[in-house]
Amino acid sequence: MAAAWSLSRFPDKFDVTVIEPSRVCGGVACTFEHEYAPGETVPVNYGVQGGSPNSHQNTKMMMNHFGYDISFTSLLVSFGQGGNNWKNYDRSDLQEQLKAETKKFGKVLKWIYRLEFITTFMSINRVLKMFSFSDDFRNRMVYPLVALFFGTGNKTPEVSAAVIARVFLDESLSIFNYDEDYLLNQTPTNVSFPNLEDFYETMKEKIAHDHCRFVMGTEVTRVVRDKRGIELTTRPAAAMWRGGSTQEGGRYPIGGGGARCTKGHAEDEARLHAAAMRANPDRNEPVSVQVFESSTNEPLDEGKENGPSDIPAPSTYSVDELIFACPANVAKALLGEGAGFWEKRVLGAVEYYLDLTVTHTDEEYMKRHNDVDGKAFYFIKTYEKRPEFLEMGFELTGYQPELAPLKERGDKIYQTIYLNAEEQDDWTIKDLDEKKVLDRAWWSAFSHTYKHFRRVVPWVWTVQGTRHTWYCGSWTLFNTHDIAICSGFAVAERLGAPYPFPGNKLAAATYDTVLNTSHLKRRRKNSCFGWCFAAH
Numbered sequence: 001m002a003a004a005w006s007l008s009r010f011p012d013k014f015d016v017t018v019i020e021p022s023r024v025c026g027g028v029a030c031t032f033e034h035e036y037a038p039g040e041t042v043p044v045n046y047g048v049q050g051g052s053p054n055s056h057q058n059t060k061m062m063m064n065h066f067g068y069d070i071s072f073t074s075l076l077v078s079f080g081q082g083g084n085n086w087k088n089y090d091r092s093d094l095q096e097q098l099k100a101e102t103k104k105f106g107k108v109l110k111w112i113y114r115l116e117f118i119t120t121f122m123s124i125n126r127v128l129k130m131f132s133f134s135d136d137f138r139n140r141m142v143y144p145l146v147a148l149f150f151g152t153g154n155k156t157p158e159v160s161a162a163v164i165a166r167v168f169l170d171e172s173l174s175i176f177n178y179d180e181d182y183l184l185n186q187t188p189t190n191v192s193f194p195n196l197e198d199f200y201e202t203m204k205e206k207i208a209h210d211h212c213r214f215v216m217g218t219e220v221t222r223v224v225r226d227k228r229g230i231e232l233t234t235r236p237a238a239a240m241w242r243g244g245s246t247q248e249g250g251r252y253p254i255g256g257g258g259a260r261c262t263k264g265h266a267e268d269e270a271r272l273h274a275a276a277m278r279a280n281p282d283r284n285e286p287v288s289v290q291v292f293e294s295s296t297n298e299p300l301d302e303g304k305e306n307g308p309s310d311i312p313a314p315s316t317y318s319v320d321e322l323i324f325a326c327p328a329n330v331a332k333a334l335l336g337e338g339a340g341f342w343e344k345r346v347l348g349a350v351e352y353y354l355d356l357t358v359t360h361t362d363e364e365y366m367k368r369h370n371d372v373d374g375k376a377f378y379f380i381k382t383y384e385k386r387p388e389f390l391e392m393g394f395e396l397t398g399y400q401p402e403l404a405p406l407k408e409r410g411d412k413i414y415q416t417i418y419l420n421a422e423e424q425d426d427w428t429i430k431d432l433d434e435k436k437v438l439d440r441a442w443w444s445a446f447s448h449t450y451k452h453f454r455r456v457v458p459w460v461w462t463v464q465g466t467r468h469t470w471y472c473g474s475w476t477l478f479n480t481h482d483i484a485i486c487s488g489f490a491v492a493e494r495l496g497a498p499y500p501f502p503g504n505k506l507a508a509a510t511y512d513t514v515l516n517t518s519h520l521k522r523r524r525k526n527s528c529f530g531w532c533f534a535a536h
Helices: 002-008 054-065 093-097 099-114 124-130 135-150 153-158 161-169 196-207 263-278 328-338 341-347 363-369 401-409 421-426 450-455 457-462 481-495 505-519
Strands: 016-020 031-037 040-045 071-074 077-079 189-192 212-216 218-226 229-236 315-319 322-324 352-360 378-382 390-395 414-418 437-446 469-471
Touching: 002 016, 002 054, 002 196, 002 212, 002 481, 016 218, 016 315, 031 196, 031 401, 031 437, 040 196, 040 401, 054 481, 054 505, 077 135, 093 099, 093 135, 099 124, 099 135, 099 161, 124 135, 124 153, 124 161, 135 153, 135 161, 135 378, 135 390, 161 450, 218 328, 322 328, 328 341, 328 469, 341 457, 352 421, 363 390, 363 414, 450 457, 457 505, 469 481, 481 505
Parallel strands: 016 212, 077 378, 322 469
Antiparallel strands: 031 040, 071 189, 218 229, 229 315, 352 414, 352 437, 378 390, 390 414
């Protein structure tokens, strides 16, 4: 969306077509409506939530431009349980016990930062073991904190050491200030995003015109690049597509009592999908699509009542330039044997894991697996038998501004993230009360291990522009919403649409990092052609 908007500002230069598998824009920045009382609903962001103010300035600027504001809240986090619990707003026995190691960690961080050209390619686990940090300090203090920053989950020990140092020491990325006694000793301000589906739909409506078109509910199945140009073959996407994936065909390891977990919801999704397909005048031949009911995994009946049998057949599009704004493995699969040497090498080196998010109202479950004191709304659980493994939880009503009506009633909505489906035998999901589950969503998450910064990040520039093909997405660097936005702006600038927010120092710093790293280019100065936007 960032690339599409940036290019759409110059209709005399660019003719833009956005092909989106979902029926709404935004990818993993997604929202559902929760009916908390008869006729009363609130929007719940169940993918992207927010982040630190400094590292989300491009997101803030883009939202402001389209008439949306971000909200601010204090970041209150509870790590671990019982004797292993510690918080960023209180003192604990664990912090007292590990004071000496915490002080040493501050010195090590500075050296990691100074030697970034080496430590980028080393895991934080290796560095901490080199300096003889204890298992408790690594597993109970550092790794849960890193998981909070980047959602790195069970691969946290393998995260690049240099990335950890930047989180504390880089002004444009920092969330917490390092405390030499307690590691954290503050409740920093965090930003919370508004209704994200509403924002991206507004953005879509405002930028759509004769030279910027959106093809919704459609996925690309094949890309052919030759001397004549680039040809895309497309087909209708699965009706269950949301959050950037087909949701494993609507199959989940737990049922649910919420409206989004029922057969009726799956049928509604099928009807909406069919309506979106029929609204596309370029298609007119019917094809068959199977829709799965989300709890029992039984396929729904196809036919007129559900609508999918009316969905039109595949089409082709010819383009001069192609921007892949999707996971690297998806881009590689679409290119097939037509991928070049560096494309195969770089795109194939990005590792992905399947995570599951469950949005629920089970407070008893949260108290059983976390230290819930009525203050914290971020929770990081470590497994006792495998303390390097984690689960992340949130009290969404604690910081999503749209959920104020629930907060006033004393109602709470939680979210738990279960990491890496290959390790689901260890998940605590079986302890959840299915009747209190509002939604389930699968996510394809890329790994932030040191291998990513060795095999992918330094080489992304080699694939940019290959046969008029460009790549954007957070996988090009690391996983924040702002990085994803900047990667789109960077491709747009390479094609001739200048960066829109040079007046915001922090926003421009993040953008420059992305442009420099992923394209080996410097931002063009004083080239906004009247399309720059001031910080406010």
